[in-house]
Amino acid sequence: MVYTPRSARRGALLAGSMAVLGLLTACGNGQTVHSNPPITASGTAAPATDASTPATDASTPSAPGSPAAPSAGSPAPTRAASTAVSRATGTSGSAGATAATGTRCHTSELRASVGRNDPGAGQENFPLVLTNASHRTCTLRGFPGAAFVSAGGAQLGPDPRRESGSATTVTLRPGQSAWAGLTFSNPEVSGARTAKPAALLITPPDERDHLKVAWTGGAVPVSGNSSSVFLTVFSPGSAP
Template sequence: MANTSRPVGRTALLASAVALAGLVGACGGESSTSSAPQPSRAPRTTAPDTGTGTASGTAPAATTAPSDTAGSASASARTDGRCHTSELRAAVGRVDPGAGQRNFPIVLTNTSDRTCTLYGYPGAAFVDASGEQLGPDPERAPASPETVTLTPGKSAWAGLSFSSPQISGARTATPVALLVTPPDEHDPIEVKWTAGEVPVGGDESSVSLSALEAGTGP
């Protein structure tokens, strides 16, 4: 009986040891499998997202830049296309009397070597020898202005009109010069006035200006 119980006890003890070793091994294996991928997955997931975001953010900047540059160039071209005072010569044409009116063409000629444009009404003011303005600013005659393109040497004109002082009875003065300011410019061009007295006050003293059009007169 004693010999039979010892082998059985050893067998049970060995079985318990094997089972315990298997349990410890299994626990160690689970710990390695669940933790190892965690640090390796995070960089793989983050890197593609960062790269895609940068590419997506860069693309609109590359597309927008040429558009802005083109817009600025276009705006600059429109601004530079206007005729400036320094590029023009002004003159007063011969009087065209009619129906109690005195009508004069104010002519602006392009003296530059480039093509430029004029649009709208010129400014005009009669002045005396001291440079003081005589009378109010001319009124603008109703019109639908159009852009006038002047190649080098070409001209545009606007009509300066007022009632003959001998007929209207307006108070008059004799200017020394007429200051002509091109549209959208600040500096005037001085033109010697040789056509006698002009109305500067009283009834029927208004002077009118028409919009610029191509040519040197009607």
Template sequence: MPNTSQPLCRTALLASALAVLGVLTACGSESGTPSASTPRATEAPSTPGPDSGAATAPADGTTPSDTAGSASASARTDGRCHTSELRAAVGRVDPGAGQRNFPVVLTNTSDRTCTVYGYPGAAFVDASGEQLGPDPDRAPSSPVTLTLTPGKSAWAGLSFSSPQISGARTATPAALLVTPPDERDPIEVAWTAGEVPVGGDESSVSVTALEAGTGP
């Protein structure tokens, strides 16, 4: 009978060796490093959002500086003061060195800011409205533009030599007509300060340019 035990033994040993080799290969693949690494995710560039602090233009196309300019423009004055926006008054006499000096005050009674510049017009009139004496002379002054907010005033000095000293011909006016600078319509103010010179020597009356306030 032929002996078959040796080939069978060799076959069993070969199978066992292959099984061991397979186990070793599997263990090597589990403990080794991967052949290719997993790619990392790429982050998108960040863009400023509505709360990032980036400046954005208004929908109407204006810039913040345009808006500020509009607000500033609305605060500016709106031209000169007109007669209808002013009240006139004559202050208390300030005598000195043979002179009689009166502050003629213009007050802004409107609800807007306006300006005055230069000399007011002035004329003494009687009860019928007829002018007494010549127009006042303009005293040397340096006029400036005065800004009058509502309720603020400017004044000019009205002066003449005391008639008792000068010997000038006099009259007692019923009113003083005050015309704001660059206006045509006067404001009538009752005159209660007595006689004024209207003719003869030393009869001139003078007026100064407007200054801020209600008097010296």
């Protein structure tokens, strides 16, 4: 048996204690080595997003009336594009108001009458008067339609012809009137065959429905020489 001095045994004991203390310290610092291999999860990685843009849950539907989110790869709409769409669709309130007040007069909004004859140089001249009977401002532009009819409703003579003239837009506030001339040669002068109408049908410009007015102007030409009846464009007022 080899004799070991006490000092040598004490040194060996101290060295062993230091080694054990070192292992315990390493474990306390979390430097444990794992023997198991890393786990890999399958799936698709989410795309990277700008940190300044809040994330959107794709499973949550958009609120009614809100624009849909653009799909991946689609460019975001620009302010200029939005403005162009607004102009194209006419969403401006002022434009809508202008269009509403500038519409033409409809047959149901008008009252018709025939003014007094103003004969001259073998011609008979009657003003056809349309009055705005509605509560809104409307317009008339161009020629009226007209037809003489019998008591049974049959048309007498051909459709009137239009005289040359430039059409202007006549604006009628409630209660205001416009007139168009109806003229024909005096049958006693022209020798045309005549008939005595019971009524005159007047159709406003660009309308299909007519207004019926009792005819008190006597006989009118319906065929033969100089039997044409002529109409003029509307002008403001109720008489020339």
